[in-house]
Amino acid sequence: MVKTNVIKAAEIVHIPAPPAPYFLECGYAVYNAGDQHPNRSNIGVFDLLFIESGTMYIGEEDRQWELGPGKSLLLLPDRYHYAVKPCEDRCTFYWLHFHTICSWQETPSEIPAAFQPEEHSRTFKTSPYTIQLPKMWTLPYPAQTYQLMDRLRQYSAERQSSAYWSQQQSFEELLRMMDLRQLEQTTSPVVTLAEQTEAYIRNNYRSELTSQSFSEALHFHYNYITRCMKQIYGMTPNDYLLHYRLEQAKLLLLKTEWPVAEIAKEVGFRNAPYFSNRFTLKNGCSPQQFRKQYSR
Structure with missing residues (x-):
């Protein structure tokens, strides 16, 4: 039996903006029975997973999850990620890598992060908006999320000069959809x-x-x-x-x-x-x- 941490609105990853996080790359993967997520450590970028079908068994440090369809998981840049066990059936999922130059925080959902406008404004002359992304989540609109991911993948076939702006715009649309501060029922x-x-x-x-x-x-x-x-x-x-x-x-x-x-x-x-x-x-x-x- 795989241990699963049950999280309501999960831990929250707080990312101040500006500057906004920026898109790096994305893809779509198919794991057959017996396949598993690679073990990696300190990859330096955020790794966002969206499960479309099947079940993935994955861990980060001392945490473990059993991710089914419609679930998302945000793996952090400075942690150890590993497969808890191989997939038992066919699993399809989208993945997306992004980065931010700001100092981000992870907190329990009931403890808001406190950022210092005074320190942030030395560079950006403003107080930051804090994007709040759920660590593990049940997507409220999975079909819309998958459509956005398909759109992001299609842009990779375009010329870089046009793909860059299209990808960033769609990525920010995705962040807005996931930002807990946009959902009044979850705002503290x-x-x-x-x-x-x-x-x-x-x-x-x-x-x-x-x-x-x-x-x-x-x-x-x-x-x-x-x-x-x-x-x-x-x-x-x-x-x-x-x-x-x-x-x-x-x-x-x-x-x-x-x-x-x-x-x-x-x-x-x-x-x-x-x-x-x-x-x-x-x-x-x-x-x-x-x-x-x-x-x-």
């Missing part, structure tokens, strides 16, 4: 409130925001809002507000010739010296120096 209330708080800040960052205004707008006590934000974004609402205001100030310093005091007021700071101080602490240079660094 903590994630939902944190995202609502983020949206509220982005839409109102020019105004004076207080703990009371957060509570009134989001209909939760400010302490609970803070816990959710820290769990998902690693920041309190006020920390995120400061972070977002300073990022908007950077854009205005580059796009306009406005005086620093006017920019400070535009992004929600009532005190220009305080704005300059916070900007310097975060970026290692004053607003004037930042503007000059990118000016001719």
Whole structure:
């Protein structure tokens, strides 16, 4: 008897974007009775499997699965993958390799991953959206998934200059279909409130925001809002507000010739010296120096 870990919405692999994961290659395989998945270690790419028919017996480190039709499994780049035992009947499946340059995390489904917008924005000037892919899953729309995979395989016969864009577009469509954050019934209330708080800040960052205004707008006590934000974004609402205001100030310093005091007021700071101080602490240079660094 093969041990099978029963997972509801499985462990979740969290991948921040931008930059989005990118497609590498895919294929379709047929295993007859007695065939088995190859044993591999640290292959350096994500290996996504979609079982069409039959059953595959596969493991990763100390985990083992019995995958039937309509099941998907995401094997991780830095783990040992192996066949638990050969197939007992004919098994057909699709496979897809993709990669990301971001640091990803795997967590139990009930524990959201916390990424740091502050660290991420040093490169991308934004807070990341976190794609949440299930480790092992029962596909809600298997036929649609198989059609997407067939489309991806067909593009490989085209010229690279056109195939590249078509493949990336279809791959992102596949990721969107699998992203648990697109499925409201699987989204954690903590994630939902944190995202609502983020949206509220982005839409109102020019105004004076207080703990009371957060509570009134989001209909939760400010302490609970803070816990959710820290769990998902690693920041309190006020920390995120400061972070977002300073990022908007950077854009205005580059796009306009406005005086620093006017920019400070535009992004929600009532005190220009305080704005300059916070900007310097975060970026290692004053607003004037930042503007000059990118000016001719």
